Every structure is written in structure tokens, then in C-alpha cells.
Amino acid sequence: xxxxxxxxxxxxxxxxMFHLVVSEIPSNxxxxxxxxxxxxxxxxxxxxxLGISAETHIDTLESIDLSNNYLSSIPSEFMTYCGMLGGLxxxxxxxxxxxxxLPNFDGFLKLEYLDLSHNSLSRTISLQMDGLVSLxxxxxxxxxxxxxxxxxxxxSMVLERLVLYYNxxxxxxxxxxxxxxNLIEIDLSYNNLSGSxxxxxxxxxxxxxxxxxx
Ligand SMILES: *[C@@H]1O[C@H](CO)[C@@H](O)[C@H](O)[C@H]1NC(C)=O
Ligand SMILES: *[C@@H]1O[C@H](CO)[C@@H](O)[C@H](O)[C@H]1NC(C)=O
Ligand SMILES: *[C@@H]1O[C@H](CO)[C@@H](O)[C@H](O)[C@H]1NC(C)=O
Numbered sequence: 511x512x513x514x515x516x517x518x519x520x521x522x523x524x525x526x527m528f529h530l531v532v533s534e535i536p537s538n539x540x541x542x543x544x545x546x547x548x549x550x551x552x553x554x555x556x557x558x559x560l561g562i563s564a565e566t567h568i569d570t571l572e573s574i575d576l577s578n579n580y581l582s583s584i585p586s587e588f589m590t591y592c593g594m595l596g597g598l599x600x601x602x603x604x605x606x607x608x609x610x611x612l613p614n615f616d617g618f619l620k621l622e623y624l625d626l627s628h629n630s631l632s633r634t635i636s637l638q639m640d641g642l643v644s645l646x647x648x649x650x651x652x653x654x655x656x657x658x659x660x661x662x663x664x665x666s667m668v669l670e671r672l673v674l675y676y677n678x679x680x681x682x683x684x685x686x687x688x689x690x691x692n693l694i695e696i697d698l699s700y701n702n703l704s705g706s707x708x709x710x711x712x713x714x715x716x717x718x719x720x721x722x723x724x
Contacts, residue, residue, distance in 0.1 A: 573600035577625070581606040584613055593617025604628050604649070612638045612655070623647035627673070635660035649673040651697070659698065661686040668692055675699040675721070683722070685710045692716060699723035 574592065581603065592598055593616050600623045608629035615621070621642050627649045634657030639645065645664035648671065655677040661684050663669050669690040679701040685708035687696065693714050699721045707722055 570597060571595055572597055573602070574598065575600075575602040576606070577602045577604040579606055581608060583608060583610065586613075589613050589615070590617075596620065599623070599644075601625070612650075614638045615642050618642055620644050623649075625649040626653065627651040629653050631655060633657070637662050639663055640665050643668075645669055646692075647671040647673075650677065651675045653677050655679060659684055659687070659701075659703070661689075663690065670716075671695040673697045674701065677701050679703060683708055687711070688714055690714075695719040697721040 584603065592601065595617075597620060598618065599620055601618075601621060602623075602625040604625045605628040608626065608631055610631065611633040612626070612631055612635050615624075615638060618641065622644050623646060624639070624642070625647075628651070630653060631650070632654040635650075635655055639648070639660070640662040642664040643666040646668055648663055648669065651673050652675070655674075656679065658681045659674065659679045663672065667690050670692050671694060672687070672690070673695070675697045676699070679698070681703065682705040683698060683703055687693070688708065688710035691714060694716050695718060696711070697719070700723060703722070703724070707720065711717065711720065
């Protein structure tokens with residue numbers, strides 16, 4: 511049973527007035543301060559609204575951790591804004607109640623880890639993440655994604671960890687996954703996949719962990 515299944519009706523508005531905060535602190539403290547604002551956890555449900563000023567540029571912001579909240583969607587303004595952040599390396603939206611399709615990641619050129627695990631995201635995945643040219647860790651476990659296992663996971667092919675367990679992916683394991691020659695870990699367990707592990711996976715020089723439990 512999902513932890514937050516009973517919390518869908520309440521409304522929480524969180525407003526991040528970046529421009530007010532940023533203008534008053536020295537630049538070397540900005541990342542920390544903004545991280546702590548963004549990371550501030552709430553025990554109250556539900557919808558989170560992020561209001562971000564378009565004129566603000568916080569290039570020192572390295573990671574955004576919004577895990578363990580009650581977020582039911584990611585506003586498109588947030589995606590647009592974060593896509594432009596020159597130094598953003600990590601985005602963590604795990605343990606929320608996000609539903610619908612995976613958003614498109616436009617920009618995000620430095621993003622190295624993306625954690626959207628433990629949500630209710632669904633539908634198929636095609637090219638939404640292809641532009642994530644620095645992506646090293648992708649965690650989409652415990653969602654309801656369907657269709658085939660995605661193979662477009664950052665077109666510069668630097669992915670190291672691919673965690674897709676507990677979804678509804680169907681069909682065979684695509685051998686194109688082996689194009690990501692830096693892969694260290696692949697976990698495809700508990701989907702609705704059929705067939706065996708492609709021979710090409712044996713060619714992956716760094717592969718240490720491969721889980722395919724059904
Ligand atoms: C994201 O946040 C969760 C919960 O706070 C944590 O367990 C997980 O390790 C984080 N993911 C990454 C990639 O750091
Ligand atoms: C993987 O590599 C093969 C050729 O080696 C290519 O035909 C295929 O399009 C590549 N797939 C992806 C998803 O990059
Ligand atoms: C799993 O896939 C098979 C065929 O590939 C299909 O018949 C079955 O309904 C699927 N089950 C689920 C739970 O999606």
C-alpha cells in the first residue's frame with residue numbers, strides 16, 4: 511500500500527521567493543541556503559506550488575531535493591527554470607505522489623542524477639530524457655511506467671546506474687541498453703518483462719550489478 515494514498519485532498523502552497531532570499535546573502539552561501547529552503551520537509555499534504563522568478567539565476571545551485579513531500583505534480587515553470595540552471599547536478603523527487611507522464615527534460619545539461627522513484631508516474635517513456643547529456647544515475651523504481659524499457663537515457667551515453675524495478679515495463683530487455691558502455695548497475699526486477707538477458711550485456715566492461723528478478 512502506498513504511504514500517501516490517503517492524502518490527496520488537502521492543499522499546501524509553498525512559495526519560494528528566490529529573488530528575495532538571494533539578493534541578501536553572499537554568493538558562496540547561496541547554494542546551502544537555497545538547498546535548505548527547498549529541502550525543508552513538510553508533514554502536511556498535498557499539492558506543492560513552486561513560484562520561481564524567471565529573472566533569478568542561481569548558477570551555484572547544485573542539487574534540489576524535494577523528496578518525501580506530497581507533491582502531486584511538477585509545475586512546467588519549475589521544469590523550465592531548473593533546465594536553465596547552469597550548475598544543477600541532482601534532482602530528487604522521490605517519495606512523492608507524482609502521477610501522469612514523465613516530464614520532458616529540456617536543458618539540464620549538467621544533471622548527473624535524477625531520482626523519481628516511489629511515485630505513481632505512468633505511461634510510456636520515449637525521448638523525454640534524451641537531452642540529459644550528463645546523466646549518470648537514473649532511478650525510476652516503484653512507479654507505474656508501461657511500454658518498453660526506455661533506451662534513450664542521455665545521448666552522450668554516460669549512464670552508470672539504471673534502476674527501473676517495480677514498474678509495468680513489458681516485452682524483451684532491449685539490447686540497446688548495452689550501448690551505455692559505462693553501466694555499473696542495472697536493475698530491471700519486478701516488471702512484466704520476458705525473455706533472457708541480452709548477450710551484449712556481457713560486453714559491458716564495468717557492470718557489477720544486474721538484477722532481473724520477476
Ligand atoms: C533521494 O532522496 C531519498 C529520500 O530522501 C534518498 O533515500 C535517496 O538516496 C535520494 N536519491 C539520490 C539519488 O540521492
Ligand atoms: C545502439 O547502437 C546501435 C549500433 O551499435 C544503434 O543502431 C542503435 O540505434 C543504438 N541505440 C541507441 C538507443 O542509442
Ligand atoms: C504481462 O505481459 C503479458 C504478455 O507479455 C500480458 O499477457 C499480461 O497481461 C501482462 N501483465 C500485466 C500485469 O501487465
